[in-house]
Amino acid sequence: MTTKQDCIALDAQDPLRALRKLFNIPANTIYLDGNSLGVMPAATPARVADTVAREWGTDLIQSWNKNGWFAMPQQVGNKIARLIGAGANEVVATDSTSINLFKVLSAAMNIAAADAPQRKQIVSERSNFPTDLYIAEALCQQHGMEIVLVEPEDISASLTANVAILMLTHVNYRTGAMHDMAAVTAAAHAEGILTVWDLAHSAGAVPVDLMAAKADFAVGCGYKYLNGGPGAPAFVWVNPLHTDRFWQPLAGWWGHATPFEFTPDYRPAAGITRYQCGTQPIISLAALDCGVDTLLAADAHGGMAALRTKSLALTDLFISLVEERCAAQGLGLATPRDHAQRGSQVCLTRDEGAYAIVQALIARGVIGDYRAGDGDRHKDILRFGFTPLYIGFEDVWNAVEHLRQVLESGEWQRPEFNKKHAVT
Amino acid sequence: MTTKQDCIALDAQDPLRALRKLFNIPANTIYLDGNSLGVMPAATPARVADTVAREWGTDLIQSWNKNGWFAMPQQVGNKIARLIGAGANEVVATDSTSINLFKVLSAAMNIAAADAPQRKQIVSERSNFPTDLYIAEALCQQHGMEIVLVEPEDISASLTANVAILMLTHVNYRTGAMHDMAAVTAAAHAEGILTVWDLAHSAGAVPVDLMAAKADFAVGCGYKYLNGGPGAPAFVWVNPLHTDRFWQPLAGWWGHATPFEFTPDYRPAAGITRYQCGTQPIISLAALDCGVDTLLAADAHGGMAALRTKSLALTDLFISLVEERCAAQGLGLATPRDHAQRGSQVCLTRDEGAYAIVQALIARGVIGDYRAGDGDRHKDILRFGFTPLYIGFEDVWNAVEHLRQVLESGEWQRPEFNKKHAVT
Incomplete structure (x- = not known):
């Protein structure tokens, strides 16, 4: 005992x-x-206070350049990348998990439509986090696709020639059960199926290696194990194989190649930057940056x-x-x-x-x-x-x-x- | 002189x-x-510090109930409503202007598809803020529609039987020129056209009366005249005539009728709440609340x-x-x-x-x-x-x-x- x-x-x-x-x-x-x-x-109150009182309060609009606000989604994304086996400039911290899922599912559907238009199903777990299912359901309606919900033990059998995308949360929010990302991804790829991973309960909690697993798309949450504060911005990763093939319909100015040229036509930025949309909540993003830094302090301890x-x-x-x-x-x-x-x-x-x-x-x-x-x-x-x-x-x-x-x-x-x- | x-x-x-x-x-x-x-x-640093150190730092997850985080998008929205001639429970403060525009344009396109499927054009101004044009362009591609860009003096002539939606920014970001919202909306409605207004340079800057103008949809920005801080959450308004007719494809759990029942199927909340998607950045939202309160202090002075x-x-x-x-x-x-x-x-x-x-x-x-x-x-x-x-x-x-x-x-x-x- x-x-x-x-x-x-x-x-x-x-x-x-x-x-x-x-x-x-x-x-x-x-x-x-x-x-x-x-x-x-413990470091967050001072960091946020500095962002508010000095960066916003004193430097005002000049902070976009002077205090690096412009590059924060990429800089915080690069730190998160180290926790999930992603490369530099492959992750941006932005928007919410739901919205980032909408972006990557849209891109995955576009890829499937181009490469395998006969595949009309998205497979997911019945007990996946509901917002993931809602977003997929809405996109399926738009794209004439169908969402198929299965129990975890039936995922393997569900990977048929009708399936375009397998969308899973790596660690289940209800049970804490974790998928073998590499094995599941390999099984999906063997059947010609793209994988979308939600890392909400993984990033900062368990080792994740997206590139080793050859995953296709991933999103995750900033306010859980990343300690970014309530409603902290989320993150999005796209395998570089896919990043530049399509853009996503939340095609706002922050995903534009040259947002400050204010051109009337959309030209997506190269790489993961095209997964940005509008202006990010900088104060909340600073708190997320501080949370990720605190997690990365564990590097000195193993x-x-x-x-x-x-x-x-x-x-x-x-x-x-x-x-x-x-x-x-x-x-x-x-x-x-x-x-x-x-x-x-x-x-x-x-x-x-x-x-x-x-x-x-x-x-x-x-x-x-x-x-x-x-x-x-x-x-x-x-x-x-x-x-x-x-x-x-x-x-x-x-x-x-x-x-x-x-x-x-x-x-x-x-x-x-x-x-x-x-x-x- | x-x-x-x-x-x-x-x-x-x-x-x-x-x-x-x-x-x-x-x-x-x-x-x-x-x-x-x-x-x-001047009040913002203390308000943000309290949200961070007390609400998050001490009350932690209980703040969703205890400190009212859950209802903040609606509560801040109700304050903004007073500035734009909207009713109570018609506005939520959430996401970015670009993302909110995606939601309302999607809803407007759904209404047009149901009521007037032969109308395939969105009219806007060539010098509208680019992100608005990018979002509309992306949605037009998805919906088989076309965006028509005109100079301001040509708007009236462009309102033909082919047009489903007129999307304008009330005050132009480049020139400061302001449209007559009531007159333009009436002209659009006379031709069977829905109106979508971007209030980025209007809310808190000029009198706006959405309900008097009988506008259909509006979005706006939290970080300009509302003094909400860098990248503050934006807002979205839908005329109650339309709110419950459709939902929008960013159908995340915060727009669900009962998000904490975690049901696998999406059932949209009644009213403007269905225009929410994921969890909001609470620290930035608290700063926005403080900014709007400061603006409303002008009520005592006219x-x-x-x-x-x-x-x-x-x-x-x-x-x-x-x-x-x-x-x-x-x-x-x-x-x-x-x-x-x-x-x-x-x-x-x-x-x-x-x-x-x-x-x-x-x-x-x-x-x-x-x-x-x-x-x-x-x-x-x-x-x-x-x-x-x-x-x-x-x-x-x-x-x-x-x-x-x-x-x-x-x-x-x-x-x-x-x-x-x-x-x-």
């Missing part, structure tokens, strides 16, 4: 422990929701490989402590035990009370979240994210101890924990 | 003068570029009508001082003299040296900007924006005096003033 002392000892030995002080962890809080909104880096090792140790510990200390409390495990199939979160299921249990934990300062199920296949979920940058092993012990108390005491059955909020 | 003393006296009598102290005007600067990037309100009166007095003064004090310097006037046709900026032309003259003025702390021409019809432009919230009459005097000195001395011919920057 693991003890609290064991956990404290693990923290003492943790080579990444020094990174915790780079973050502002609120008092009396065990924050297991970094997969929804990452914690604020980088993404060390983060992955610790992430798996944290999620292994959480699973084993829940099973040891909350046995017979009706909890199930939705997240794969196999390391190769696990992201950086653990999802528990319970037939009754998942929402209220999460609320009771939040009241105790253990912040996870709840995701509603839709039946036997997808049960209600208690979702806990483990960001190895700032979560420790003692945190895991304490979180499970709170969970044990909430369940054993029946505390979660109090009426106040059943009140619904707009955002869950 | 107007004297500097006259200008100082006008400032002393200005009922809006008190508003100037709500802004952080940099020392030794006459900022005539609020039509590109508005000045920072509001938009008083701002308009002062704006016209400022631009009249600038025109007359340039003509009095810079006569025979080769300057022309691109902005209409007729008040009914003028926005809140004045654009001068010069056959030679427009770019260098602007750079020489910037070196003296008079910040305007340059827009390249494309021949006789559209000459190179020296562009000066007059934001009545924080620009005074003495500022106008001093700006013209600098312009006089730059021209008379030939100072603008120095080589350093011909160096090009990425962003002009």
Whole structure:
């Protein structure tokens, strides 16, 4: 049996422990929701204040040149590229994940229309994050295509000659299950199918190597493991094989070859810059830059490989402590035990009370979240994210101890924990 | 002849003068570029710092409910609605102007396809802001439509039975010329044509009454006269007649009727909420909220009508001082003299040296900007924006005096003033 002392000892030995002080962890809080909104880096308030008061407040419009605002989407993109196995000048930080997905799906549909017009299907997972499905559905309607939703074990069989695009989220938001990007991409390519990857729960959380996997398109989120702040700009990557073949219909001036010549006709910029559209929210982009910098500070401590090792140790510990200390409390495990199939979160299921249990934990300062199920296949979920940058092993012990108390005491059955909020 | 003393006296009598102290005007600067990037309100740094350090840093994910992040696009939208003659719950602050234009043009094209499928043209102005033309061009390619670009005097004649949509920017970014929104909309409607208005240079600058004009769709910018900060989120308005008829293809989860039920199928929210797509950059949105609040502080001093009166007095003064004090310097006037046709900026032309003259003025702390021409019809432009919230009459005097000195001395011919920057 693991003890609290064991956990404290693990923290003492943790080579990444020094990174915790780079973050502002609120008092009396065990924050297991970094997969929804990452914690604020300690450096962010000063960085944002400088962007606001000096760059905007004093330098005003001159900041586009003087303070490098113009190149920020590319510069932040280049930093993100290092986390996802992309090359320099292949990523821009811009817009939202949904909008970037619209861009890359549009481009992928254009490629498919040119190269394999008989292919009319997009395959995705039924439990993919809904916005990805909504965007694909809207584009399918426009392009006379069809979206086919399957369970993860049926993906392989669904890759037929009718399929143009396989669109997957690398780490599932509900279960934390991770696809083998290289193997799935190879299987798709063997059938002549393009791949679009959503890295929302991967970038900064698990090792990603888009170029090694020969992926075609990817998008991802700035406000989860990149710690970019609420609603931080997202990012988009396109394999250089495809970048210059088509442009995308969100053809705004920031994707133009020469935006400040103000020509009436659209001429797309070379490379990933054509995946920009309008002016970006610079203050939020500065916060994202700071978040990515803070993550890259892990490079001095073993980088993404060390983060992955610790992430798996944290999620292994959480699973084993829940099973040891909350046995017979009706909890199930939705997240794969196999390391190769696990992201950086653990999802528990319970037939009754998942929402209220999460609320009771939040009241105790253990912040996870709840995701509603839709039946036997997808049960209600208690979702806990483990960001190895700032979560420790003692945190895991304490979180499970709170969970044990909430369940054993029946505390979660109090009426106040059943009140619904707009955002869950 | 107007004297500097006259200008100082006008400032002393200005009922809006008190508003100037709500802004952080940099020392030794006459900022005539609020039509590109508005000045920072004095309250913004504290507001942004609170959003970052308390809301994000301390309350973290709970801020979506506790600190009202969830409803911010609507709440800021409702404030903007008051400035543009829109009703409550008809505007959301979200994404960029380019992306919002994509949404409303898509919706307008869907309406046209349903109601008048034989209409295959979009009419716009050749000198409309280029990103508007690029977005329309991309959508026309997708929808088998055609964009027809005309000069402003030819708009009326171009409104034929082939036209589905008239897309105009209310105040032209190059010339400051303003359309009569009500008259143009009525002329379009008389021919069965929908109208899409870009209010980038209007919202907060001139009185706008979308509902009185019976306009169909509008978008606008948060970082110009709304003082929302660099790349602030934009806004979108749809006439309630149309809002629920179609949705738009950027059908992300934030436009869903119940986003936190995470259903796999898209069901658009009622009303303007369906014009949202992904998660918004909350830090930048907080800065926009603060900018709009600062503008609404003018309500206690006569509001938009008083701002308009002062704006016209400022631009009249600038025109007359340039003509009095810079006569025979080769300057022309691109902005209409007729008040009914003028926005809140004045654009001068010069056959030679427009770019260098602007750079020489910037070196003296008079910040305007340059827009390249494309021949006789559209000459190179020296562009000066007059934001009545924080620009005074003495500022106008001093700006013209600098312009006089730059021209008379030939100072603008120095080589350093011909160096090009990425962003002009």
